[in-house]
Amino acid sequence: MSNIPAELRYAKSHEWLQVAADGTALVGITDYAQSSLGDITFVQLPKPGASLSAGASFGVVESVKAASDLYAPADCTVLEVNTALDSAPETVNRDPYAEGWMLKVKLAGPVPAELLDADAYAKHVG
Numbered sequence: 337m338s339n340i341p342a343e344l345r346y347a348k349s350h351e352w353l354q355v356a357a358d359g360t361a362l363v364g365i366t367d368y369a370q371s372s373l374g375d376i377t378f379v380q381l382p383k384p385g386a387s388l389s390a391g392a393s394f395g396v397v398e399s400v401k402a403a404s405d406l407y408a409p410a411d412c413t414v415l416e417v418n419t420a421l422d423s424a425p426e427t428v429n430r431d432p433y434a435e436g437w438m439l440k441v442k443l444a445g446p447v448p449a450e451l452l453d454a455d456a457y458a459k460h461v462g
């Protein structure tokens with residue numbers, strides 16, 4: 337069973353969003369996604385300042401099994417990227433919800449209603 341923290345919101349494409357009180361949020365991929373991909377070998381992320389639209393690709397994660405696009409869970413602007421993943425992409429496998437975060441963003445509006453809570457995401461991944 338995948339680890340699915342209750343405080344996060346989830347996209348059906350397996351990204352998570354952790355919203356802070358100041359309107360910023362962290363974005364990463366779920367435990368289910370990293371487990372499905374296998375050993376992650378490379379993460380390509382956008383530059384700070386990039387504007388992202390909900391559902392649009394913002395990067396790529398490569399593993400020994402496959403390469404997979406990453407999709408923005410909400411309309412946002414990238415404030416920061418986790419540069420530690422450049423030299424240690426396997427961090428996403430080890431700790432996808434903390435050290436393995438990918439983006440810090442400023443949300444352009446409210447959290448999209450189509451993002452799933454933990455129970456709905458658990459049902460989605462079966």
